[in-house]
Amino acid sequence: MRIVLADDAVLLREGLVRLLVEDGHEVAAAVGDGPALVEAVLAHRPDIAIVDVRMPPTHKDEGLRAAIAVRERLPGAAILVLSQYVEVSYAADLLADGVGAVGYLLKDRVAKVGEFLDALDRVAGGATVLDPQVVAELLSARHRRDPLAALTARERELLGLMAEGHSNAAVARRLTLSGSAVEKHIGNVFAKLGLPPDDAQHRRVLAVLAYLGA
Template sequence: MRVVVADDMMLVRSGLARLLSDAGIEVAGEAGDADELLRLVALEEPDVAIVDIRMPPGHKDEGLVAARQIRDRYPATAVVLLSQHLEARYAQRLLADQPAGLGYLLKERVSDIAVLVDALRRVAERECVLDPTIVARLMERRRPGSPLTGLTPREREILALMAEGRSNSAIAAELAISERTVEAASAQLFRKLGLEPSVDVNRRVLAVLTALRG
């Protein structure tokens, strides 16, 4: 797997690049701002771009804007967004358009490099990976009449873990239930959300998108 790392703080991006290299991930380049990131992605065509949301010059949402451009121009490149703070609205803005192949993690979470490496592998496989804190915040914001209101507490737990990018076996281990029970509950929640089986869509990604929209 080849990745690029974008963060305006040199020590952060260099340290992250070193940890990824030590974990067996090829770091194709580092960028200090959004423009440099876009040039790097165009040149290297990485599997994944790791992008800090707040970047120069305004330190607002330049990284998010760049991520959207990457998703539009280079659909083969997945994106993992990093944020210092919980900013659920940013997750909603990007994930509502293109949830597959996208991750959103708090920076404190990637202090455990295994968490980041797992997220990179999942988004490269076109899954959606969200930080558990962000998932919890979004799941709390259910609108009146939302399809989520028809889910049982167990089904909501499973959907939240899906949003974190957990596999069925990982969900089963987390909830101390059998994998078959997870599969049955997942099938039920898909039906409640109106997601019929199809070879053309990933129902897990669509279910996560439904959760984000509330």
């Protein structure tokens, strides 16, 4: 494969170049910042680009933004991002277009040469490859963002009936519950969704909107 590599850490960059060449790949360019990455990919049209998330000048997300810029210019361009830490928002941004041919690995994974080279091949072939720790963090973040995560199965079922427009009495009949039990469940739903007891009807609408949004 022809590869473009971007990492501002010279020792790691040169180490990766040597590893890739020894594995039979051609490194068309090895650069140290985001703009140089975009320029090199457009010039060389490699099979895949390997990019460090954090690069000069701020060492925040320049590498990721450069990778996204590459994908905007060359839709489907294969990108393998390396990061020292799990950056959930960065991983989500990288996956946002849903095209595939992307990877997000922690740099520790590079030390496991076989796994790293396998990931490289799969991303170049169009697959999406995520470090197991990245997957765990993404799932955890999704769970934290889910406004219904704290609800029990019964409370979700009740809220679903509310979203369908059923009254408390109709919900009670559907779920074979007493009216007081339904009111108690609804109170629990409001509490778990963080809806204060100011206006019951208003809270009901907000709860339904949360359900539909989730």
